[in-house]
Amino acid sequence: MTSLWGYAFVHHAIMVGMITAVVAGAVGYFVTARNMGFAVHGLAEMGFTGAAGAVLAGVAPEVGLLSACLLAALAIGLLGVRLRERDVAIGTVLAFGLGLGVLFLVLYTRYATEAFSILFGAILAVDAQDVVRSAVIGALVLAALLLVYRPLQFASIDPAVAEARGIPVRLMSVVFLLVLALAVAEAVQVVGVLLIVTLLITPAGAARRLTAQPGLAILYSTLIAAGVTVGGIVGAVYTSWPVSFFVSTLSLLAYLAARLGARPARA
Amino acid sequence: MNQTPDSIAADRQIGAGALHAARDAATHPHQPGAAVQLEDASLAIAGRRIWTDLSLTIARGEFLVVIGPNGAGKTSLLRVLLGLVPLVRGRALVHGEVPRRGHPAIGYIPQQRAFDPEIPLRGRDLVGMGLDGHRWGISVRPAAHRARVDRILDLVGARGYADAPIGRLSGGEQQRLRIAQALIGDPSLLLCDEPLLSLDLHSQAVVVELIARWSRERDATVIFVTHDINPVLRLAHRILLLTGARWGVDTPDRMLTTETLSSLYGVPVDVVRHRDRVAVLGVDVGGHDPVPHAEHGS
Ligand SMILES: Nc1ncnc2c1ncn2[C@@H]1O[C@H](COP(=O)(O)OP(=O)(O)O)[C@@H](O)[C@H]1O
Ligand SMILES: [Mg+2]
Numbered sequence: 001m002t003s004l005w006g007y008a009f010v011h012h013a014i015m016v017g018m019i020t021a022v023v024a025g026a027v028g029y030f031v032t033a034r035n036m037g038f039a040v041h042g043l044a045e046m047g048f049t050g051a052a053g054a055v056l057a058g059v060a061p062e063v064g065l066l067s068a069c070l071l072a073a074l075a076i077g078l079l080g081v082r083l084r085e086r087d088v089a090i091g092t093v094l095a096f097g098l099g100l101g102v103l104f105l106v107l108y109t110r111y112a113t114e115a116f117s118i119l120f121g122a123i124l125a126v127d128a129q130d131v132v133r134s135a136v137i138g139a140l141v142l143a144a145l146l147l148v149y150r151p152l153q154f155a156s157i158d159p160a161v162a163e164a165r166g167i168p169v170r171l172m173s174v175v176f177l178l179v180l181a182l183a184v185a186e187a188v189q190v191v192g193v194l195l196i197v198t199l200l201i202t203p204a205g206a207a208r209r210l211t212a213q214p215g216l217a218i219l220y221s222t223l224i225a226a227g228v229t230v231g232g233i234v235g236a237v238y239t240s241w242p243v244s245f246f247v248s249t250l251s252l253l254a255y256l257a258a259r260l261g262a263r264p265a266r267a
Numbered sequence: 268m269n270q271t272p273d274s275i276a277a278d279r280q281i282g283a284g285a286l287h288a289a290r291d292a293a294t295h296p297h298q299p300g301a302a303v304q305l306e307d308a309s310l311a312i313a314g315r316r317i318w319t320d321l322s323l324t325i326a327r328g329e330f331l332v333v334i335g336p337n338g339a340g341k342t343s344l345l346r347v348l349l350g351l352v353p354l355v356r357g358r359a360l361v362h363g364e365v366p367r368r369g370h371p372a373i374g375y376i377p378q379q380r381a382f383d384p385e386i387p388l389r390g391r392d393l394v395g396m397g398l399d400g401h402r403w404g405i406s407v408r409p410a411a412h413r414a415r416v417d418r419i420l421d422l423v424g425a426r427g428y429a430d431a432p433i434g435r436l437s438g439g440e441q442q443r444l445r446i447a448q449a450l451i452g453d454p455s456l457l458l459c460d461e462p463l464l465s466l467d468l469h470s471q472a473v474v475v476e477l478i479a480r481w482s483r484e485r486d487a488t489v490i491f492v493t494h495d496i497n498p499v500l501r502l503a504h505r506i507l508l509l510t511g512a513r514w515g516v517d518t519p520d521r522m523l524t525t526e527t528l529s530s531l532y533g534v535p536v537d538v539v540r541h542r543d544r545v546a547v548l549g550v551d552v553g554g555h556d557p558v559p560h561a562e563h564g565s
Contacts, residue, residue: 033387147403154400157388160377161448164349165401166369208387212432217387 004237013123015131017229019138020186020199025222026145027183028204029214030176033156037201039076039177043184044196045094046072051118052101061114062133066185073181077174121192121244123233134186141182148175153214190229191244198248199225206258224254299363302327302456302488303348307357310343317343318509320357323516327455328486330479330502332493335509336550341492342378344509345458348490349375361456369401374454376445378461384434390444391416391429397448415451423447423477439470446477457481457489463498471498496523497544523547
């Protein structure tokens, strides 16, 4: 069993998993602070359509995934669309996108495995090139977050005063959507479109139960995301059950533990 | 009533709010000492007139209370001064300059509902945003930042709960933190949008006293939008009433009369004074119920 650790694919999976977890944990903090859970779903679904379209066109699905996520983010940001659960129009467009993706894949039935990996993740199939791409995208996301950290935080939590203080609140939304698109594309590799929440929302949701200090919340969020991702990979390597199953299970457990563990009382 | 700054007395001629009185002020030259000047200022939002030909000079150190029914454009007036909304006509000056976003001399307390109880933020983080939240990157001098935040927290008496999750604090505690956030930039002009909304009487008194003290000690100008005049009656140098169709500005004694208010509202109202309190009967003076008001356009 331990011999599995000698395989390059396990190393690649761990590396991509760690990078993704750090990205998802940090971005997740802002997703929860901005109440953007629905945008995460939306971008992931558009990403699926893009990946499926890429397969149909004979392009690498990663390229389709990434460009569809970025395009959707740009469109949402520039049109100033408000992503709310209640919004029937957006929900309908997204469902249409998913339907289109399904059609693309059925037209090319030999790509059923591609569909499965986009929907549920394929972290154990990543190669050295994927590691490099993940690292580049991850560095880009973290650099962007670091650069806009204070104004993004201000605009996310206190938009009325942030605007008055001269922060370009709209620009911050667009920047964050683009960052989110990159993070979604990363996380899809690990847990797939359908389980995206498990990396991009749950760890941050657990972390905010543990602390109200933003810096610490981001740290906890990335640690939890890293823990469940590595745990998921290890679980899958030993059992040959899907990684996504383990990641989502561990994520749920982390969330429950954080909920049950007392939040810091008033100082 | 407080002492009225000299320069305010000169501006009283705007009088009890007839539209015509406003014409005089329009020909006033720019007053160098004025904190805020509005000259024939008109505002329309989405093609709808909000207020028209508003002319008003607010002196440095003046405490101006703004009242008026919901939708009369009180919040919009503050947004004009913050440089967030352009006038359709006339001109507005803040410290002699055209309003611009991020003016460092302005402290702003927005009309705000309570924070989400789950929000991952402490009171000191909110206050810190007022200091350097608009800067790029992350804080490079956390010790100096912290010291300044602590100083202002002490000033408003919020140090004791500054490390607790802000969403778990009471409305009064949250409002103290908002005041600290507005004061940390050392403002000489404070724009307060219904800061007493849904606070209990004790918290209302605390909030009013904090703002009044800042105004007194720093000679800071205060524009205070409120739905209830009584908590600020003894501090108000003048009251500005916006009713949509008309507006008027004058000292509380002259403004809060049955005749003046009836003519401004265009319907008969009764002003009843009982000891230190004033009740206006027959019309909504301000944002009526202390109900959280949805932010526009956010
Ligand atoms: N961004 C906006 N879009 C559309 N209408 C707005 C916007 N902001 C304000 N309004 C309208 O302008 C009027 C004045 O609003 P406001 O200044 O908030 O009034 P007040 O603060 O006195 O209640 C209201 O009728 C409001 O509906
Ligand atoms: Mg208002």
